Amino acid sequence: MNFTKRAGAAALALSMVGILAACAGGARADAAPSIWTVGGGSEPMVRASLIDWNESNPDKYIEHEVIANDVFKERIRIALGSDTPPTIFHNWSGGPLREYVENNQVVDISAAAADLIDRVIPSVAANGIIDGNVYAVPYVQAAPVMFFYNREVFDAAGVSPPTTFTELLEAVDALQDVGVIPISLAAGSRWPLLMWIQYLSDRIGGPEVFNAVLDGEEGAWSHPAMVEALTRIQELVDRGAFGDAFGSVMADQQADTALVANGNAAMILQGAWAFPNMLGSSPEFVESGYLGWFAFPEVEGGVGDVRNVVGNPSDFLSVSAASTPEEIEVAEAFIAQNVLNDDRIEDLLSIGAIPPIQGIRDRIVGRPHDDFMLWKYDLVLNAPHFQLSWDQALDGARAQALLDNLSQLFLSQITPQDFATTMDALQ
Amino acid sequence: MSTATTVGPARTRRADRPARRQDGPTPLMAVPALAFFGFFAIVPLFGVLALSFMSWDGLGDMTFAGLDNWQRTLANPTTHNAMRLTLMVTVATWLIQTPISLLLGVFMAGHQKYRALLGVLYFLPLLFSATAVAIAFRALLDPNFGMGQALGLPFLAQDWIGRPDLALYVVLFVIAWIFVPFHSLLYQGGARQIPASMYEAATLDGAGRVKQFFHITLPQLKYTIITSSTLMIVGSLTYFDLVFVLTGGGPGFATRILPLDMYLTGFRAHDMGGAAVSGVILITVGLTVAILLNRLSGAHKMESQMEGI
Numbered sequence: 001m002n003f004t005k006r007a008g009a010a011a012l013a014l015s016m017v018g019i020l021a022a023c024a025g026g027a028r029a030d031a032a033p034s035i036w037t038v039g040g041g042s043e044p045m046v047r048a049s050l051i052d053w054n055e056s057n058p059d060k061y062i063e064h065e066v067i068a069n070d071v072f073k074e075r076i077r078i079a080l081g082s083d084t085p086p087t088i089f090h091n092w093s094g095g096p097l098r099e100y101v102e103n104n105q106v107v108d109i110s111a112a113a114a115d116l117i118d119r120v121i122p123s124v125a126a127n128g129i130i131d132g133n134v135y136a137v138p139y140v141q142a143a144p145v146m147f148f149y150n151r152e153v154f155d156a157a158g159v160s161p162p163t164t165f166t167e168l169l170e171a172v173d174a175l176q177d178v179g180v181i182p183i184s185l186a187a188g189s190r191w192p193l194l195m196w197i198q199y200l201s202d203r204i205g206g207p208e209v210f211n212a213v214l215d216g217e218e219g220a221w222s223h224p225a226m227v228e229a230l231t232r233i234q235e236l237v238d239r240g241a242f243g244d245a246f247g248s249v250m251a252d253q254q255a256d257t258a259l260v261a262n263g264n265a266a267m268i269l270q271g272a273w274a275f276p277n278m279l280g281s282s283p284e285f286v287e288s289g290y291l292g293w294f295a296f297p298e299v300e301g302g303v304g305d306v307r308n309v310v311g312n313p314s315d316f317l318s319v320s321a322a323s324t325p326e327e328i329e330v331a332e333a334f335i336a337q338n339v340l341n342d343d344r345i346e347d348l349l350s351i352g353a354i355p356p357i358q359g360i361r362d363r364i365v366g367r368p369h370d371d372f373m374l375w376k377y378d379l380v381l382n383a384p385h386f387q388l389s390w391d392q393a394l395d396g397a398r399a400q401a402l403l404d405n406l407s408q409l410f411l412s413q414i415t416p417q418d419f420a421t422t423m424d425a426l427q
Numbered sequence: 428m429s430t431a432t433t434v435g436p437a438r439t440r441r442a443d444r445p446a447r448r449q450d451g452p453t454p455l456m457a458v459p460a461l462a463f464f465g466f467f468a469i470v471p472l473f474g475v476l477a478l479s480f481m482s483w484d485g486l487g488d489m490t491f492a493g494l495d496n497w498q499r500t501l502a503n504p505t506t507h508n509a510m511r512l513t514l515m516v517t518v519a520t521w522l523i524q525t526p527i528s529l530l531l532g533v534f535m536a537g538h539q540k541y542r543a544l545l546g547v548l549y550f551l552p553l554l555f556s557a558t559a560v561a562i563a564f565r566a567l568l569d570p571n572f573g574m575g576q577a578l579g580l581p582f583l584a585q586d587w588i589g590r591p592d593l594a595l596y597v598v599l600f601v602i603a604w605i606f607v608p609f610h611s612l613l614y615q616g617g618a619r620q621i622p623a624s625m626y627e628a629a630t631l632d633g634a635g636r637v638k639q640f641f642h643i644t645l646p647q648l649k650y651t652i653i654t655s656s657t658l659m660i661v662g663s664l665t666y667f668d669l670v671f672v673l674t675g676g677g678p679g680f681a682t683r684i685l686p687l688d689m690y691l692t693g694f695r696a697h698d699m700g701g702a703a704v705s706g707v708i709l710i711t712v713g714l715t716v717a718i719l720l721n722r723l724s725g726a727h728k729m730e731s732q733m734e735g736i
Contacts, residue, residue, distance in 0.1 A: 074694045077485050077694075077697070078485070080486055103486050105486070188589060188678075244586070245571065245589060246586075246589065247678045248588040248589030248678075249569075250565065253566070255571060258572070264571060396484075396697035396698075397697060399696075400695045400696040404505075404680065407677055408680075411591060411678055411679050
């Protein structure tokens with residue numbers, strides 16, 4: 001009896017401590033401006049840049065929190081929805097940024113970001129600008145999507161990098177004949193499927209096809225170019241371009257790039273991050289020069305510019321409107337002085353990443369793997385249009401439906417027409 | 428002796444209020460637990476119910492939507508599919524796990540040394556987090572790098588979680604792999620409660636092992652079966668982490684069970700109202716099944732099975 005009583009009191013005391021601690025935590029967060037960024041590739045660079053900032057600006061201290069990539073979208077949405085957002089936060093621009101602007105949850109940072117925006121490659125900067133005002137600025141590398149291929153496998157099959165869709169189909173046949181998976185595809189992760197519809201619809205009909213979707217036009221998914229792109233995808237699937245076991249391949253464990261590196265598959269359509277990934281997991285494959293790359297081929301009869309790219313133009317930072325004027329002042333100083341400044345550009349270049357900044361060609365030459373870096377830099381620099389991943393560009397409801405339906409299309413469970421009809425119903 | 432009897436009543440008299448006549452600690456001690464339960468379980472429950480009549484994207488203002496969410500969600504083929512899958516998972520889970528757990532549990536109840544050792548091994552899966560198990564199975568079942576390749580067995584190199592017709596069976600298998608140890612443990616405990624004298628009597632009467640199992644073990648485990656089934660059935664209504672990590676609901680909609688559909692609707696498609704409808708349905712079904720199971724089986728009376736012993 002005595003013991004249980006004491007245990008009960010202890011539990012009560014513990015719960016009080018917990019509540020007090022929670023209150024104290026909240027109070028601490030209010031005292032300093034804060035920044036949320038995502039974990040992953042550029043995390044060490046971003047961490048170092050915040051430490052650097054806080055050391056040189058003790059009066060403008062910013063509390064830094066890194067949040068895992070997969071849960072970030074949910075976390076920031078809950079924080080914004082409950083009016084407890086950090087001062088500065090990471091986002092991918094696109095549909096969510098548009099929603100933040102419509103709900104007056106982010107502030108216009110045009111003045112503070114003016115110099116930065118002048119230096120950024122315009123097709124990248126455009127993603128953070130809504131109605132002529134800057135609401136988000138890029139702060140890490142540009143990551144265009146491209147083909148990577150295994151030179152050894154291509155040589156064995158007598159195939160050279162295709163420049164047209166027909167050549168791609170021929171390459172698929174030739175590669176199947178030598179018994180490899182022509183194209184590695186991480187359908188289990190679903191988002192790599194987007195790259196195919198994005199590039200094909202752009203090559204066939206130009207960026208206007210998807211812009212109509214973004215603008216919410218009736219029947220935008222039934223656009224002939226969209227339906228043709230969907231049909232081409234099923235043509236590739238039916239030909240066995242992705243092998244017969246692509247459904248469970250996952251990109252987050254890099255199984256898709258591993259297939260190319262070990263020669264089970266010949267090529268892969270992936271983001272620029274696949275290069276450092278393969279360099280890390282199969283250094284001998286990359287260092288010996290067996291890894292090649294090429295841009296998405298043109299589609300005969302298509303009207304899209306072959307220089308257009310898709311992918312992640314960059315990651316962006318926005319300032320929340322729920323911040324105090326003092327916090328906004330610190331945030332604007334951070335954006336004007338720290339984001340993609342000379343040191344940050346150097347940081348990115350030193351890890352082989354491409355900052356989305358104009359006129360840095362000379363600074364790339366002479367670095368390790370500068371052939372790939374220069375090619376990637378020119379790809380971004382010369383692109384008239386840099387299409388943000390559709391799942392980021394669209395609002396949540398349509399992005400989710402897009403991934404669901406695309407997954408079914410690749411599994412041949414629905415036809416291109418079914419896809420268009422279902423998606424049009426959500427417009 | 429005499430001192431003891433005088434001290435006893437004196438103490439009772441000092442605190443002579445009717446409530447103190449009961450044994451055990453004062454009901455006040457339940458207050459912290461009740462407060463936590465009320466704040467973190469009951470209040471959100473009503474919150475979800477209210478949310479199911481609201482339209483909210485998680486960012487902007489909530490607006491009253493009336494029965495809109497209910498009509499939309501109940502007419503949605505994706506929700507129908509999710510409900511059908513959840514029902515299938517629930518029934519299949521029970522059918523697969525009950526016999527296995529029952530037999531394993533009864534087997535482990537024996538006091539032989541090797542059985543104790545096996546019992547420890549069987550118990551291991553229960554210690555792993557569902558997320559870790561899902562990641563491990565995803566790697567093992569990978570057609571390109573998984574055990575099919577490692578062991579050189581082409582049969583195992585199927586596109587297990589990439590084919591719509593296979594993925595659900597994989598999910599059922601992994602769920603069973605995780606939860607059979609827990610239910611075996613329940614049955615082991617139950618079987619050890621059965622008095623040895625019953626078996627001795629049955630042996631004297633000439634009953635064999637099989638007869639003993641069906642006429643003594645099984646009836647004696649009645650309440651354990653009810654407990655285990657309730658946990659299994661209500662548990663199948665809430666499987667989330669495992670399926671989320673293992674298949675993400677895919678390929679297509681092949682493993683998108685209702686709890687997963689609720690999460691994806693709410694936190695990915697930002698339709699909090701629609702997700703709340705699924706939540707209310709899950710809670711209602713779960714509670715109803717649990718109560719029905721309890722009533723129908725007569726377990727709420729919890730009468731003794733040991734009469735005459």
